[in-house]
Amino acid sequence: MSGTFSGRPKGSQMSPAKGRSAGGFTLLEAVVALAVFSAGAMALYGLFNTNLISLSRAHETMDQAPYVDYAIDYLSAVNPHLRPEGQVDLGGFDVTWTATLVEPVRQSQNGNGFMGNFEVGLYEVAFEVRVLDLGDGGLAARATSLGVYRMRLVGFEKVRGLGGDFAAGGGAKAGHPGAAAS
Numbered sequence: 001m002s003g004t005f006s007g008r009p010k011g012s013q014m015s016p017a018k019g020r021s022a023g024g025f026t027l028l029e030a031v032v033a034l035a036v037f038s039a040g041a042m043a044l045y046g047l048f049n050t051n052l053i054s055l056s057r058a059h060e061t062m063d064q065a066p067y068v069d070y071a072i073d074y075l076s077a078v079n080p081h082l083r084p085e086g087q088v089d090l091g092g093f094d095v096t097w098t099a100t101l102v103e104p105v106r107q108s109q110n111g112n113g114f115m116g117n118f119e120v121g122l123y124e125v126a127f128e129v130r131v132l133d134l135g136d137g138g139l140a141a142r143a144t145s146l147g148v149y150r151m152r153l154v155g156f157e158k159v160r161g162l163g164g165d166f167a168a169g170g171g172a173k174a175g176h177p178g179a180a181a182s
Contacts (some may be wrong), residue, residue: 064129064146064147067093067129067131067146068129068146068147068149070090071090071093071095071127071129071149072149072151074088074090074095075095075097075125075127075151075153076153078097078153079155079156080099080123080125080153080155081105081119081120081121081123081155081156081157082155082157083099084098084099084100084123084155085097085098085099092131092132093129093130093131093132093146094129094130094132094143095127095128095129095130096127096128096130097125097126097127097128098125098126098127099123099124099125099126099153099155100123100124100125100126101121101122101123101155102121102122102123102124102152103121103122104121105119105120105121105155106119106120106121107119107159108120108156115160117158117159117160117161118156118157118158118159119156119157119159120154120155120156121154121155121156122152122153122154122155123152123153123154123155124150124151124152125150125151125152125153126148126149126150127148127149127150127151128145128146128147128148128149129145129146129147129149130143130144130145130146131143131144131146
């Protein structure tokens with residue numbers, strides 16, 4: 001068979017490039033690969049750590065929510081005009097509050113625009129919820145604060161109209177028209 005040549009000549013060996021082995025990585029390639037892998041792993045670890053912290057905070061908030069909700073329910077029934085500050089034990093946790101007048105007290109109006117029976121004011125109520133911790137089998141008790149919260153409430157006092165005692169001691173006020181004579 002004469003004529004065409006295909007393949008390599010007999011007896012010749014192909015040798016790898018000078019200074020390089022045929023199989024495997026060089027040390028420099030391995031170090032670069034390790035550095036790239038480490039950078040990716042650190043980024044993933046940071047993301048994982050951030051998610052764990054967020055999950056922990058969400059769990060704490062979820063545990064605190066019933067106490068704060070109950071405190072809000074209790075304080076919604078308190079008239080800040082008559083009780084601007086106080087503390088109450090609600091069975092296992094306590095609430096301390098202070099009310100500050102935000103809008104000045106003024107005369108209310110009825111639906112027709114006439115003078116109403118109440119004096120009203122807007123109060124900002126700052127309250128702290130503390131949970132009682134029983135450490136060492138109940139021997140050492142201490143309170144852990146769940147935080148200070150704020151809400152706004154309307155404070156009122158009945159100053160005229162029919163009826164005596166209204167809203168836990170509102171009643172008629174001396175010196176106002178319609179005040180009860182004793």
